[in-house]
Amino acid sequence: MDTTTIGGCAPEAAICARGISRDFEAGQTTIRVLHDINTDIRPGEMTYVVGESGSGKTTLISIMCGILWPTEGEVKVFGTDIYKLSDTDLVKFRLNNIGFIFQQYNLIPSIDVASNAAVPLIAQGMPREEARERAKVLLDKLNIGNQADKLPRQLSGGQQQRVAIARALVHEPRLVVCDEPTAALDASSGRRVMDLLREVAVAPDRACIIVTHDNRIFDLADRIIVLEDGRITHDGKEMPDGH
Amino acid sequence: MLWIAIRMLTGDAQKFYGLLFGIGFSTLLITQQMTIFVNLVERGASGVYNAPEAEVWVMDPVSRTTDVSYAMPGTALDRVRSVEGVEWAVPHLRAVANVRTADGDLEGVAVIGVDDSTLIGLPERMAKGDKSVMFAPDSVVIDDTGTTRFFPPEQNPIGERLELNDQRAVIRGIADSIPSFTSTVVLYTRYSNALNFVPGTRNRLSFVLVGVSEGQTPEQVAARIEAETGLKAETREEFSQAGVNFIIENTGIPTNFGITVFLGFVVGVAIVGLTFSLFLRDNIKQFGALKAIGVTNSKIVQMVAAQAGMVGIIGYALGVVGTVAFIKGFSANPFFKGFYIPWQIPLISFAAVVVILAITGLIAIRSVLNTEPASVFR
Ligand SMILES: Nc1ncnc2c1ncn2[C@@H]1O[C@H](COP(=O)(O)OP(=O)(O)OP(=O)(O)O)[C@@H](O)[C@H]1O
Ligand SMILES: [Mg+2]
Numbered sequence: 001m002d003t004t005t006i007g008g009c010a011p012e013a014a015i016c017a018r019g020i021s022r023d024f025e026a027g028q029t030t031i032r033v034l035h036d037i038n039t040d041i042r043p044g045e046m047t048y049v050v051g052e053s054g055s056g057k058t059t060l061i062s063i064m065c066g067i068l069w070p071t072e073g074e075v076k077v078f079g080t081d082i083y084k085l086s087d088t089d090l091v092k093f094r095l096n097n098i099g100f101i102f103q104q105y106n107l108i109p110s111i112d113v114a115s116n117a118a119v120p121l122i123a124q125g126m127p128r129e130e131a132r133e134r135a136k137v138l139l140d141k142l143n144i145g146n147q148a149d150k151l152p153r154q155l156s157g158g159q160q161q162r163v164a165i166a167r168a169l170v171h172e173p174r175l176v177v178c179d180e181p182t183a184a185l186d187a188s189s190g191r192r193v194m195d196l197l198r199e200v201a202v203a204p205d206r207a208c209i210i211v212t213h214d215n216r217i218f219d220l221a222d223r224i225i226v227l228e229d230g231r232i233t234h235d236g237k238e239m240p241d242g243h
Numbered sequence: 244m245l246w247i248a249i250r251m252l253t254g255d256a257q258k259f260y261g262l263l264f265g266i267g268f269s270t271l272l273i274t275q276q277m278t279i280f281v282n283l284v285e286r287g288a289s290g291v292y293n294a295p296e297a298e299v300w301v302m303d304p305v306s307r308t309t310d311v312s313y314a315m316p317g318t319a320l321d322r323v324r325s326v327e328g329v330e331w332a333v334p335h336l337r338a339v340a341n342v343r344t345a346d347g348d349l350e351g352v353a354v355i356g357v358d359d360s361t362l363i364g365l366p367e368r369m370a371k372g373d374k375s376v377m378f379a380p381d382s383v384v385i386d387d388t389g390t391t392r393f394f395p396p397e398q399n400p401i402g403e404r405l406e407l408n409d410q411r412a413v414i415r416g417i418a419d420s421i422p423s424f425t426s427t428v429v430l431y432t433r434y435s436n437a438l439n440f441v442p443g444t445r446n447r448l449s450f451v452l453v454g455v456s457e458g459q460t461p462e463q464v465a466a467r468i469e470a471e472t473g474l475k476a477e478t479r480e481e482f483s484q485a486g487v488n489f490i491i492e493n494t495g496i497p498t499n500f501g502i503t504v505f506l507g508f509v510v511g512v513a514i515v516g517l518t519f520s521l522f523l524r525d526n527i528k529q530f531g532a533l534k535a536i537g538v539t540n541s542k543i544v545q546m547v548a549a550q551a552g553m554v555g556i557i558g559y560a561l562g563v564v565g566t567v568a569f570i571k572g573f574s575a576n577p578f579f580k581g582f583y584i585p586w587q588i589p590l591i592s593f594a595a596v597v598v599i600l601a602i603t604g605l606i607a608i609r610s611v612l613n614t615e616p617a618s619v620f621r
Contacts, residue, residue: 058620067535068617088539095537102619106532110254111247123244123538167536179620 009076014175014207015041015064019073022059022230033059034230037073043174043207046198046220050212050239051227057211058179060227064209065177066094078174095123099168101178101197105160107152107167114139114148117166124171131170138166141200158189165197176201178210187216194220215239244538248546249553251526258525261518262554263561266596269511270562273504273592274584275569280500282582286424287490288483293366293420294335297452298461300482301332301468304475306449308486309337310353310423314446315474322472323451328459329468333358334434335450338441342428343406344393352389352428354407356437363452365418365431371401372416377433383407384416388577389428405430407440421581424490508595515554516603523547523607527614535616547608551600559596563589 009016020037023030033056041047041064049057062068064075066082075082077097082090099120107116115128117135122128132148139145142162144155152160161181168176181197182190194217201208210221218224218239226234234240253259290309291300301323306312323332336356341349357364362374370387377384385393385400394400405412407430418431432440438447453476455464461478468476477485491497523530530543566584573579 062617062620067619068615091534091537091539093537094535098537100532100535100619102532104528106528106619108247108251108529110250115247119247119533120536122247123533123536123542128246 009079010040011079012043013040013076014043014078015039015209016076017041017064017073018075020060020063020070020075021072022056022063022068023071032071032230034063034070037230037232039225039232039235041175041207041209042223044202044204045222046202046208046210048210048212048218048221048224049227050218050224053213055227056230057227059230061177061179061209061211065098065100065175066090095120096171097174099171099173099176101161101164101168101176101181103180103183105152105157105164105184107160107163109152112149112151113144113155113163116152116163117170119167120171120173135166135170138170138200139163142166142196156189157185158193161185161193162196165193165200169201174206176206176208178208178212180211180213182212182214182217190214191217244542244546245549248549251529251546252522252550252553255522255525258518258522259554262515262522263558265511265514265518266554266558266599267561267565268514269507269599270559270592270596271565271569272507272510273595274563274566274588276500276503276507277588277591278566278570278582278584280496280504281585281588282579283424283496284487284490286422287486287488289421289423289486290337291479291483291486293418294364294452295367296363296454297335298455298479299453299465299468299476300479301451301453301472301474301476302449304473306475308489309450309482310486311489312337312449314444315448315451316446317448319448319472319474320451323453323468323474326464326468326471328456328464330454330456331361331363332451332453333361333363334448335364335452336434336437336441336447337449338437338443338447340408340430340441342393342430350393350428352407352430353423354437354440355429355431356434356441357431358452359433359435362433366420368419370417370419374416376415377431379413379415381411381413381436382415382432383412383436384418384431385414386418386420386422386429386431388420388422388426388580389430390417391577392426392428408442410440412440422577426578508599511595511599512602515599516606519551519554519603520607520610522550523611527610528619530611531614531616531619534614535619540612543611544608547604547611551604555596555600559593562592562596 017037017039020034021032022034023032051057063070069083082093085093114132114135117139118131121131121134136145136148139148142165144159144162147155182193198220224239225232303313303315320334323329338354340352340354342352343349362377376382390400400414403414455461465476465478570582
């Protein structure tokens with residue numbers, strides 16, 4: 001099932017990345033951190049992107065989800081060539097199609113948990129109360145329905161990350177991207193969060209990309225892509241031997 | 244989203260109060276100082292305001308204000324009276340004199356001689372006593388501010404004797420008047436008395452106060468008086484403006500108050516600018532997350548504008564209320580007698596608040612707008 005050698009995009013691909021390169025200026029010199037990446041991300045799967053620190057994982061998923069322009073190449077998300085969109089259209093595309101989970105949760109400290117989880121719906125223009133009700137349903141599924149009226153800082157790290165998961169899923173995006181979702185959590189709460197994420201996020205028409213270092217959760221992956229120095233060196237169900 | 248913006252702001256109590264303080268303090272300083280400035284320079288026109296019946300003031304061409312005047316010969320009165328459109332014209336004397344108080348202190352006072360029969364030239368209201376006391380022999384009416392200068396609060400000045408330029412004078416009433424710029428004690432007396440109190444040269448008629456006939460405007464009559472008598476004639480408005488201008492031109496007051504108002508503005512920009520930038524920087528991660536999730540820059544601008552608007556309205560209200568409280572609180576103090584806040588001043592300070600927030604908001608928001616959404620993954 002290696003589509004990377006084929007130039008075209010499979011019609012069912014959630015993300016179709018072709019010829020992705022990315023340069024960063026470092027002082028006088030230009031460093032290429034991604035080299036001609038070709039890959040498809042399929043819906044219905046949880047895809048892990050793993051690799052050493054500095055290998056380009058964050059850069060790759062940022063490009064895949066429309067928040068970082070590639071130096072070369074193109075990205076289609078559900079058939080839309082996202083970097084050909086106008087700035088405003090790209091922002092709207094993200095709002096309607098992508099859910100984000102960050103390492104540091106990035107919740108808004110002064111509004112309660114339900115409102116935080118409802119942010120994408122509010123940003124889409126849904127009335128606040130309706131959006132909060134929708135968010136509470138999801139918070140229930142994530143076993144923190146009883147915390148809905150608390151402020152984020154009254155919750156544990158694992159609970160806050162679950163709020164972030166609710167926020168990433170509340171508007172039913174077709175693509176969910178997470179960068180190191182468990183990095184700030186201890187082992188057991190990290191595991192619980194990822195189990196829950198798998199339960200609620202994976203759906204036949206939704207793709208899920210997770211960047212992680214955390215080898216304790218590799219068994220939850222449907223597919224693992226390994227990056228080394230900006231190149232894909234492994235792509236399969238299991239981690240390659242030696243890791 | 245605007246609701247979220249407001250909650251972000253109020254949720255950070257320290258910075259929220261800091262911003263309110265900055266705007267409130269600026270508003271207070273600007274409004275209060277401008278109010279004092281306007282009221283103070285208007286004191287330059289107090290002589291005109293205290294003689295409300297006079298519609299036209301006639302004087303020697305070199306005279307400038309109620310307090311800076313050159314006397315005319317007594318015949319000027321009849322010449323003015325003969326001008327068409329002059330309904331009535333009365334003599335008005337203004338001079339300085341020395342008073343020896345009961346304690347033996349010497350004080351400079353202003354003596355104002357008002358028309359013997361009509362008492363035109365006397366302030367509209369009396370604080371104590373009736374205007375008719377003016378007809379008693381040696382009678383003077385002291386202004387209320389002067390009372391506080393001459394007598395302790397517990398002492399009733401009515402009936403007190405004064406030695407006015409070595410003449411005997413008896414205080415028989417207190418006038419409710421607007422203090423002069425220098426808060427000099429003012430003694431009102433009839434014109435004929437004043438001539439006795441104030442030793443003088445041949446010419447002692449400082450002003451002729453004129454009322455105009457029906458169907459005539461003060462401007463027309465003043466112009467006619469000037470043309471026919473060669474004297475200077477100014478309407479009430481012109482002459483009060485002249486008094487104000489005299490203060491503005493001859494004192495350092497505009498510069499001093501100007502500096503304070505400017506400082507109020509600068510302090511506002513500094514406090515608000517710093518706090519606002521800090522506030523936005525503290526929330527930069529949240530703004531970055533919102534941008535990644537899909538909030539457009541124009542929506543972010545609206546959010547920050549809502550935050551600035553909230554701070555502006557509350558801070559401004561606090562500042563204005565503070566000014567009103569200040570003026571009210573000091574209204575018993577003779578220095579602040581009759582102080583009011585002209586409607587233009589809150590408008591000006593509101594404009595200043597808008598400018599402060601626009602400047603600081605534009606500076607602070609740049610960091611938010613320049614935040615790459617990709618930075619949220621770092
Ligand atoms: N904005 C940037 N400016 C300059 N260099 C950058 C920038 N972002 C990333 N890089 C560089 O690109 C390389 C890849 O970075 P990236 O963040 O994608 O790595 P990563 O695999 O996510 O690492 P980590 O596991 O530490 O998060 C690194 O060498 C990094 O220093
Ligand atoms: Mg990374």
